[in-house]
Structure formats: structure tokens, C-alpha cells
Amino acid sequence: MKTLDRWLGSPWPRSAVAAVAGALPTLAFPAPSLWWFAYVGLVPWILLARTAPTGRRALYDGWCGGFGFILAGHHWLLPNLHVFTFVLAALLGALWGPWGRLVRRFLAGTPSAGRIAAALLVLPSGWLAVELVRSWQGLGGPWGMLGASQWQVEPALRLASVGGVWLLSFLLVGVNVAVAVLIAVRRSRVPAVALLATATVTAAAWMWSPRPEVESRVRVAVVQPGVIAGAERRFDREEQLTRRLVGQDVDLIVWGESSVGYDLGRRPDLARRIAALSRETGAPVLVNVDARRSDRPGIYKSSVLIGPDGPTGDRYDKMRLVPFGEYVPLRSLLGWVTSVGEAAAEDRRRGTEQVVMDVGGGLRVGPMVCFESAFPDMSRSLARNGADVLVAQSATSTFQQSWAPAQHASLAALRAAESGRPMVHATLTGISAVYGPEGQRTGPPLGTDASTTQVYEVPLADGVTPYVRLGAWPVYVAVLVLLALVLIEGGRAVRRPRRSAPEPPVPPARTVRGSPARPGR
Numbered sequence: 248m249k250t251l252d253r254w255l256g257s258p259w260p261r262s263a264v265a266a267v268a269g270a271l272p273t274l275a276f277p278a279p280s281l282w283w284f285a286y287v288g289l290v291p292w293i294l295l296a297r298t299a300p301t302g303r304r305a306l307y308d309g310w311c312g313g314f315g316f317i318l319a320g321h322h323w324l325l326p327n328l329h330v331f332t333f334v335l336a337a338l339l340g341a342l343w344g345p346w347g348r349l350v351r352r353f354l355a356g357t358p359s360a361g362r363i364a365a366a367l368l369v370l371p372s373g374w375l376a377v378e379l380v381r382s383w384q385g386l387g388g389p390w391g392m393l394g395a396s397q398w399q400v401e402p403a404l405r406l407a408s409v410g411g412v413w414l415l416s417f418l419l420v421g422v423n424v425a426v427a428v429l430i431a432v433r434r435s436r437v438p439a440v441a442l443l444a445t446a447t448v449t450a451a452a453w454m455w456s457p458r459p460e461v462e463s464r465v466r467v468a469v470v471q472p473g474v475i476a477g478a479e480r481r482f483d484r485e486e487q488l489t490r491r492l493v494g495q496d497v498d499l500i501v502w503g504e505s506s507v508g509y510d511l512g513r514r515p516d517l518a519r520r521i522a523a524l525s526r527e528t529g530a531p532v533l534v535n536v537d538a539r540r541s542d543r544p545g546i547y548k549s550s551v552l553i554g555p556d557g558p559t560g561d562r563y564d565k566m567r568l569v570p571f572g573e574y575v576p577l578r579s580l581l582g583w584v585t586s587v588g589e590a591a592a593e594d595r596r597r598g599t600e601q602v603v604m605d606v607g608g609g610l611r612v613g614p615m616v617c618f619e620s621a622f623p624d625m626s627r628s629l630a631r632n633g634a635d636v637l638v639a640q641s642a643t644s645t646f647q648q649s650w651a652p653a654q655h656a657s658l659a660a661l662r663a664a665e666s667g668r669p670m671v672h673a674t675l676t677g678i679s680a681v682y683g684p685e686g687q688r689t690g691p692p693l694g695t696d697a698s699t700t701q702v703y704e705v706p707l708a709d710g711v712t713p714y715v716r717l718g719a720w721p722v723y724v725a726v727l728v729l730l731a732l733v734l735i736e737g738g739r740a741v742r743r744p745r746r747s748a749p750e751p752p753v754p755p756a757r758t759v760r761g762s763p764a765r766p767g768r
Contacts, residue, residue: 261295261304262311268292269312269343270319275396277653285396289423293370294431296350309347313340313377320391323649328571339387342380346373354428363428363437369732371420372725378416379722382622384567385576389621391654393419398657404664404686406452408712411623411665413721418445459667459684459708465498465610467636467681467705468530469673470506473698474644478508481675482517488700489524489532495702497530499606503675504548504617504642505537511551511558512541518557526555531606535616535640545596548573550614550640552604561605564598565616567625601625603634610707612636613668620658620672623665623719630666630715635707637668642675647695652677660686667712669705684708 272288274281292312299305318336325332353366374393382389394415397403406414422445425438472484485502492500511518525532531554539546552561568574574594603613613629613636620626620639629637639659643652652674659672664686672680680692681703690703 258307262307265292265295265308265311266315266318268295269315269340272316272393272396273319273391275393276320276391276650277398277657278650280399280653282396282398282400285393285419286422287426289420290427290430293350293354293423293427296347297354297427297431299347299351299355302348302351305348305351306344307347309350310341310344312347313343316340316343317391321387323646323651327645331571335387339381342377346370346377349373354424354431357432358428358435360435360437363432363435366428367421367424367437367441368728370424371417372728374420375413375417375722375725376729378413379725384622385570387570388567388618389623390618392416395654395658395661398660398686401685401687402449402452404660405456406449407661407664407686408667408714409452409456410717410721411627411714411719412661413623413719417721417725418448421445456713457710459710459712461684461706461708463707464704465608465636465707466496466702467671468492468495468497468500468528468700468702469671469679469681469693470500470502470700471674471676471679471693471697472503472506473696474647474676475698482507484698486520486524488698490527491700492528492530492702495528497528497702498608498610499612499636500524500528500530500532501638501640501671501673502532502534503673503677503679504535504640506640506675507534507536507551508538509536510538510541511536513538518553521553522555522557525553531555531559533604533606533612533614533638533640540596543596546593547596547598548616549598550602550604550616550638552606554607559604561602563602563604563614563616565595565619566598566601567619567622568595568597569618601628601632603629603632610635612638615639617641618655620655620662620670623662623714626662626666626668626670627715627718630668630711634668636705637662637666637670639670639672640674641672641677643677643695644675647676652695656680656692660688665712665714667708667710667715669707671703671705681705 268291272285275285275288296305296308299308314336317339349370353362353369378392392412394412397415403415425441428435428438470485470488472481475481475484485506489500509517521532531552534551536549536551548565550563552559570576573591575591603611605611611634613634615625626637641655643655656672656678659670660682663670663682663684667684669684670682677695678692681689683689683706693701
């Protein structure tokens with residue numbers, strides 16, 4: 248034990264341990280999908296930070312753990328961004344520095360019952376604040392939020408309909424804090440009460456939160472061509488696959504992201520070919536165009552609806568772009584990354600508003616493109632604006648053999664459960680899947696090696712979930728908790744009595760002819 252303490256007392260070995268501890272929770276995400284590990288995955292990190300000898304060291308423990316968490320969750324970017332992946336992980340990991348210090352502040356030594364109770368509220372709030380900041384699209388968006396690891400757990404999906412993925416993250420961190428305290432402070436009863444309260448909240452959500460009522464079903468076909476080099480060859484393959492849907496009575500056909508590599512204004516022949524497919528199959532086709540526009544400057548990624556007579560006029564331009572993949576932030580300063588990785592040589596342009604499309608028969612769909620499916624607020628907005636089905640068009644051809652396709656597809660389950668609307672995740676080359684309004688999978692997914700079509704019976708639901716009605720209320724609660732903490736700590740600092748200033752040194756007495764001088768002489 249002394250050897251371990253001495254080893255952890257050295258800065259670099261301790262930092263390495265913190266990075267490994269921070270990486271552990273990512274095992275709960277796909278592809279490993281050890282969802283249960285999310286309930287204890289933070290415990291080693293918490294136990295390490297609480298033993299930090301100083302507040303500054305706890306800050307480093309939080310930073311290094313955040314570095315490990317981001318790097319492990321985004322390791323599949325290494326072949327593309329190379330060394331810059333480590334730079335990004337270090338920058339984003341710094342967000343967890345204050346969280347590590349909070350761990351030490353509330354759990355160091357033998358904390359009292361009051362400190363433990365406060366920790367069960369403050370530490371999840373601090374984690375949510377970190378997830379809120381890094382959810383900004385300029386920092387990579389909300390990829391790898393801890394709550395997203397519960398995409399296949401039915402009780403967790405019920406909680407998502409109440410408070411979104413934010414509520415899941417809050418409760419997961421709270422459970423990890425409780426387990427860490429049970430290990431470190433064995434006589435405390437507060438964690439056991441906290442775990443019981445979490446179970447009670449989950450049971451209450453399961454019993455009383457409103458369930459989506461399925462009213463009808465529609466048939467949606469997904470066309471996944473697979474990895475095909477060249478825009479012309481890919482279009483030919485998509486056309487060939489779509490013709491297989493003739494006579495299958497589908498209501499909507501969805502192609503993946505970048506399924507059309509040419510602007511339809513410059514290539515009206517392609518628009519006519521897709522319109523012919525719509526006439527033959529009896530269903531409109533939702534394609535995704537990745538090309539330089541003919542009617543305005545710049546390259547856009549756009550969802551375009553095409554009916555039997557051609558483009559219907561419904562078009563959605565992607566609003567939230569992938570940093571480095573579709574644009575380079577601060578290109579004047581960071582443009583050099585294009586020489587060391589596969590960053591965008593030219594920035595894509597952004598859309599300005601979300602769109603709900605009427606595809607006929609009273610069916611309304613809300614399209615999103617690629618990693619926009621990671622943003623809870625976008626699917627919530629589409630549900631509020633009347634979308635019956637959420638659609639995400641994606642392409643993960645660059646990351647086929649990594650964890651990215653499975654994790655990306657899993658996000659659709661969360662978005663469906665949050666909004667109470669079914670979601671179609673259609674990919675060019677990734678994992679295509681469809682989820683019902685409660686987040687349950689509908690029909691078989693298409694793997695990364697598939698080049699085929701699949702028709703899904705998609706249940707349509709009515710009603711509004713608490714999350715759609717109230718929004719990200721757990722975030723508001725977390726911010727209020729942290730503000731209260733700042734006010735309390737600030738008040739204590741003001742009330743703390745100042746140390747009295749030391750008295751000035753008494754000057755040595757003067758002597759006159761060898762005798763001490765008398766006062767006044």
C-alpha cells in the first residue's frame with residue numbers, strides 16, 4: 248500500500264492513472280455496449296480525485312481523466328486527425344478540471360453526512376455543466392454524453408422521455424458517487440438512501456410518465472448502397488436498389504447522407520431519374536445532396552424531397568456542421584490541420600432553420616443530417632413543430648471499422664424516446680436502424696457491410712412527452728445548484744474572520760554610556 252501511495256504521489260504516474268480511469272466509462276457505449284458499466288465506471292476516477300493531496304492536484308486529476316474520456320470516446324478519429332486528436336482531447340479534457348476539484352472538496356478524508364448529501368447533488372450538477380459546455384457544436388457537439396450509454400435500457404428510455412439524456416447523465420453520476428462513497432466511507436448510510444431514491448424515481452417514471460399512443464403505421468424504406476467510390480457509381484447503385492421497392496407499397500424512401508454528389512440544378516437529368524423512381528415505387532424519395540449550389544455560393548449538405556414530378560420544393564440545409572470534418576474552426580489559425588489529417592479543405596455553408604416536410608398522405612417528417620442526431624434540442628424542435636417521423640441521413644464511410652457507426656445509430660433510440668416520435672437512421676455506408684416512439688428498435692438493422700434496401704413498419708404516435716414540453720430542465724436544476732454553491736462558498740469567504748496582522752517588531756532599546764536609556768530622555 249505504501250508503494251502504491253508513493254507511486255500515486257508522483258505527478259506523471261498519477262496523471263496516467265487518472266487518464267485510464269477517465270477512459271473506463273466509454274466501455275458502456277457501443278460498440279462494447281457494456282451499458283451496466285456506466286453505473287460504476289466513474290468510481291475509480293472519483294476515488295482517485297478525492298485522495299488528491301491538494302486542490303491543484305485534484306484539478307489535474309479531473310483534467311487528465313477528462314483527457315482519457317474524450318480520447319477513448321473519439322479514438323476512431325486518430326487515422327484522420329492524427330496528433331491533433333490528442334490536442335483536442337487535452338483541450339476538452341480541461342473542462343473536467345473543476346469537476347475533479349469539486350470531488351475533493353466534498354469527498355476528501357472522512358466526509359460528514361452533510362458533505363456526502365451535498366456531493367450527491369453538486370457532483371452530478373458539475374458533470375452536467377461540463378456536458379452542456381462541450382455540447383456546443385464548435386467543441387464537437389454532444390457526442391458521448393454519459394446518459395447516451397443507456398440507449399437499450401427500457402427504464403432509462405422512459406426517464407429520457409421525462410428529462411432527456413440530461414436526466415440520465417445526472418442520475419448515472421449520482422449513482423457513481425454513491426457507490427464510491429460506499430467503498431470509501433463504509434459507515435455512511437447516505438449513499439444507500441440515494442440509491443433507493445434513484446430506484447424510486449425510475450419506478451415512478453416507469454409507472455406515471457405518459458406513454459406514446461400508437462395511432463397508425465407507415466412503411467418507410469431505407470436504401471443503403473454501401474462503400475462505393477465515385478458519385479456516379481454510387482447514384483447508379485442507389486437507383487438499382489430503389490427499383491427493388493416497386494410494388495412494396497411504401498410511403499417514403501430515404502437515401503443516406505451525400506447520396507447525391509451533384510447539385511440537382513446543374514444536373515436535372517439526375518432529378519428526372521429520381522422522379523421516375525418515385526413514380527415507379529409510388530413514394531417520394533428523400534435524398535441528400537452534397538454539392539456546390541447553383542443558386543447561391545458555397546457547398547451545402549441538403550435534404551431534398553423528390554416526388555413523381557421532380558423536387559417538391561422542400562429542402563433542408565444542414566445547420567450544425569462537424570468541426571474539421573466539414574469546416575475548420577478559426578481556419579486562419581488552425582488551417583494547418585488540413586496538411587496533417589483529412590480536415591475539410593473548404594468550409595461547408597450552414598442552413599438557417601429546421602424544416603418539417605409534408606411527404607403526402609398527412610405524413611410529416613423532420614430531417615436531420617449526420618451528427619445533428621446527437622443534439623437533443625433539434626429533435627425536440629422538430630417534434631414541437633409537428634413532425635410525425637424524425638429522419639437522420641448519415642454516412643460513416645470513413646469510420647466503417649470503428650465504434651463510430653454503432654454509437655451513431657444508438658443515438659436515434661434516445662432521440663425517439665425523448666420526443667415520442669419514431670426515428671429513421673438511414674446511412675450511406677454505416678448502420679441503418681429504425682426506432683419506435685418509445686426508443687425500441689423496429690425491424691432488423693443494416694450492418695456496415697450491407698448493400699441493400701429494407702422496408703420498416705414504423706409506428707406513429709400522438710401526444711407530447713414531458714421532455715418535449717419542458718425541455719432540458721435537469722440542466723436548469725444543475726445550473727441553479729452550482730449558482731447556490733458559488734453563493735454559499737462566497738458567503739463563507741466573506742464571513743471568515745481575517746487573521747490579525749502581526750504586531751510590528753519592537754525596536755531595540757537605546758543605550759547611553761552603557762546604560763539603558765530612560766523613557767523621555
